[in-house]
Amino acid sequence: MDKFEQWQGGANTLNDSTLQGKDPDFDAWLGQQLQFNEPYLDNDGFCERVMAQLPAPSRRAERRATRVQYAAVLAASAIVAWQFPFGEVLSEAVQQSISLYSLVGVGILSSLAAMTGGILAARR
């Protein structure tokens, strides 16, 4: 503490220019020193303790989030359906003499699988 004690006596005699604090270099240096000396406090379960005490999110917010997710999945499905070449697939199916019922069944099942996957992904 040599330097501190050496200058401690002078602290009581502050002149006007020092009081006005017009030394940006000193400000920057002091800010750096203060930050350099600050340790980072590990989370150490702090965040988990806070989260455990939070009230449950409102039902309204949850419902709103679910509606947004369903809307996103529906919009994605609509785009896929719009781009899908149903006509070509149908004519190909007729040419290959695939049963229309099995084709519709496969289509519905794939759509359901895609929508479920989309919803699950959005929820995660």
Next chain:
Amino acid sequence: MDLNDEDLIRRVVEDGDQRAYAQLVRRYQSQLRFSLRQLCDGDQALADDMAQEAFIKAYKALPAFRGDARFSTWLYRIAYNLVMSHKRKNAPEVDQEAVDRAQAQESVEESQQLGMARDLNAAMGELSEAQRQAVHLCMQRGFSHEEAASIMKLPLGTVKSHVNRARAKLQTLLQAWREEVVNG
């Protein structure tokens, strides 16, 4: 993905997304706990309790957060209010054991620090509590004078005066170190 405070707050308020709030807690826990330790005179357990309460209170009040100030300013204001109100209620009771424990721990750490850090701590100890808080908020945390005034619930002029007086005192006390840095 590292979202900014505004986006995280929007997710919490609009979607009830608590994971977004957890991200905010992780972002500010160290700074806030460190600041409150100083405000609680080294009582680490009390400071952590206050920080925890501040985060919970902020979560509950988040829908009313208008975004006029930064989230950190708003959070600090809540935390400072909690500590001050706790101090008012429990003025005579100081957990001396906790303070002694913290100080003992600090002195071990201090012995390992450089002389500069030791002298800086000693110089900070020469300031009044209000000056120390003002310097901590403005020069260590980077809050503006206006933000510090709103956190400390003091007039702007008073905060400026605290900062100026503290700066002048520190400048005199740490002059030798400064000269050493400047002269290489």
